Amino acid sequence: MRIILAPMQGVIDYQMRELLTSVGGYDRCVTEFVRVTDHRVPEKVFFRYCPELETGGRTKSGIPVYLQLLGGDPKSMGLSARCAASLGAPGIDINFGCPAKTVNRHDGGSVLLKKPQRVFEIIHAVRENVSEQIPVSAKIRLGFEDDTLLSDIIGSAAEAGATELCIHARTRTQGYKAPAYWSAVGQVQQPAEMPITINGEIWTPSDVTKAMHQSNSEHIMLARGALSCPDLALQTKAWHRSENYTPMDWSHVVELVRDQFNSSTHFKGKYVGNRTKQWLSYLMRHYSEASSLFHRVKRCIQADEIMQHLNEQAL
Template structure:
């Protein structure tokens, strides 16, 4: 039984992106961008800004569950806020031990904690004790901070602390997103713990999805950048696993989703920042869709949200559609 999970990616996979990708289809579950926990309770406004699905039954408009993710290093405050999320109906609480961002790591968040397996254990244990039994604690990690010397120790600390599932990005923090991801480590982690392991890293098409499952032995796969660059990848995977035809989406079908995405971003972000979000997505789509590169070049110097909207509306014009689209 296959399962595709949309990865949490700060500044990229936000609520509008989750909405679009889950409505296109094939995604079984989402994990939110991280919600930072420092030394106090979370404010409801912060939760609703990052995770508006919390007011929609913790599901996207397509009905796909969204699990909140917390980031921090204080076991007590993480547990306190996790319990609050559970009271609000969160289906699970995920913990971020994988973020490679320097700012996050400087403040003892994300992947820097992979140098402290005992801290991982204390955080997960505190969270598990604070939540009702019906609400799972899950975690995401990388293979380590600078090397893999503590990979298995960290995974065991998470599992022993009470994590019901561990998603593993198959790179260290210092490797960032440089290829290749080492999928063989996913198999080693899976063998070292008694809880399910979710495979993550470098899944960009149907072939790499099949290969990561073969190498890792994992039934669940988490995909981030691959789904942003190829929005119907999860649907292609789902259809292929069901024995159906798996033709990729063409530009003409994708273009209305871009228009929808831009409109949603304008509702959430001040106008001067809106064009940047569209440019970010087009730049990633350009590897699959030549039309995205053409449109990106047309708007790259535009900073006016209205002008970008006009160019986007014209983005299905014949000159763009004339360029053939690649397949995922």
Template sequence: MQIILAPMEGVVDHLMRDMLTQIGGFDLCVTEFIRIVDQLLPARVFQRICPELAQQGYTAAGTPVRIQLLGQEPNWLAENAFRAVSLGSHGVDLNFGCPAKTVNKSRGGAVLLKQPEQLYQIVKAVREAVPSQHTVSAKIRLGYDDTSLTLENAHAIAAAGASVLTVHARTKADGYRPPAYWPWIAKIKQQVNIPLIANGEIWDRDSALLCQQQANCQDIMLGRGVLAMPNLAQSIRQNSHAMPWPQVLTLLMQYSEYEVSGDKGKYYANRIKQWFTYLKRQYPEAELLFQQLRTLRKSNEILTQLQIALQQAA
């Protein structure tokens, strides 16, 4: 079984990857997407989204990182994919699942699920550009408005030479509303001959095992679930309990120090609150603390409240 940390735009940056892979259990991380339009991007763009390139593409814990690209133009995606692996990315991932309206309006992400031929052309161009020893993976949803093209899309991606296909088992129209339709992944597996990775609604070990059973797929990708339970990957592997709340608070402090002192400090308040929306699912204490943080805007005020909570929990 492989467990992959999902790319989550605006949430799982290199700081979060560093922290979560140090907790352990992950075999691979995929970055937030790099938007490709009509040019070969300079190396600094890849290095900004994936600072791990300075360490041969590994997190401090030794977990490999794969850069994700999003776009619709096969040749430009191919050129940028080659640059990504040349800089040290462990393969390249293609985003055909992003549901964001702004992305879809510019013909990127999930809207491409309406165009199997375009999926084929993109994957084919990228596969031909990237040396064969590097993985070319793709991530899809089950469709845009419905599942009428699910199998055709999967066939197109496999036929174009993708190494691996990750399936978020919902359509774009489904958004993130439960359930995830894991049996669809089993249907896809019957039709294509490349490895599949199951994604969607994996919140704990029980849901991971049910997903694997219904999807007929051992490899899984964790997204929001690992934000709700930071040791989810370890819990799935070892049948262990959720980490204690005081340990989560220590992580929150560590993450805060990363973010505030790093180049993304101006986003810190929004990011920490977004993390709390997931933690509340697993930890009742997170709901109480979130109410204290909800109206705060300044980093030092949030840090003070976290410090008080940590002292009270100790």
């Protein structure tokens, strides 16, 4: 079983990848999406989204980081993928899942699922532009409005040469609302040469078991679950190996939150602490203590004040 840390624009950035992979259990990360329009993305943009390119495309813990591209123009997607690979990206991931209206209006993300032929053309162009050693994965949803094209989309991805496919088990219309329909993935034919990773609404190790079983997938991707429970990947691996494992307690989590706050000082002025507040709002789902801490820091706009609250928690 492979556990992938999901891409999350504006949430799982370089610092968060560094932090969560240092906790452990992850086999791969994916960057936030890099928007590709009608020309090749400049190198500096790749370095901004993926500072790990400076260290062989891996986090400090040695976990590979695939670069995610989002766009509807096969030519510029192909050229951008080639550039990313030449800079050392260990893999390219293509975003066919983004539900944002502005992104969809500009021919990117989940709108492309309406036409499986377009999924084929984009993946094919990327595949043709990078060497065989570079994996090309795609991330899709069950479909745009419904899942009637799912089988065709999977077939198109396989035919275009995708190495792997990650399926967020909801349609674009279903957004991020629970539940996720893992069994919809299990009901379609899965090409043997293209492993499927299941994603969506996985919060606990027992969700992992259900999601893998119902979707008939070998691998999982964790998004909000990874943020609400920083050692979910470790818990999952221990559970699957029937090993004893003591889940991370709140005092350890507070240490991580302090590390995260200290590493996000590039957010200045009124933005100071925004990422920390955001993370606490995810942690609240799993740790009741996160809720009171969140309510204490939510209106703080001074770094010192926020740090003081974090330090008090750590005592």
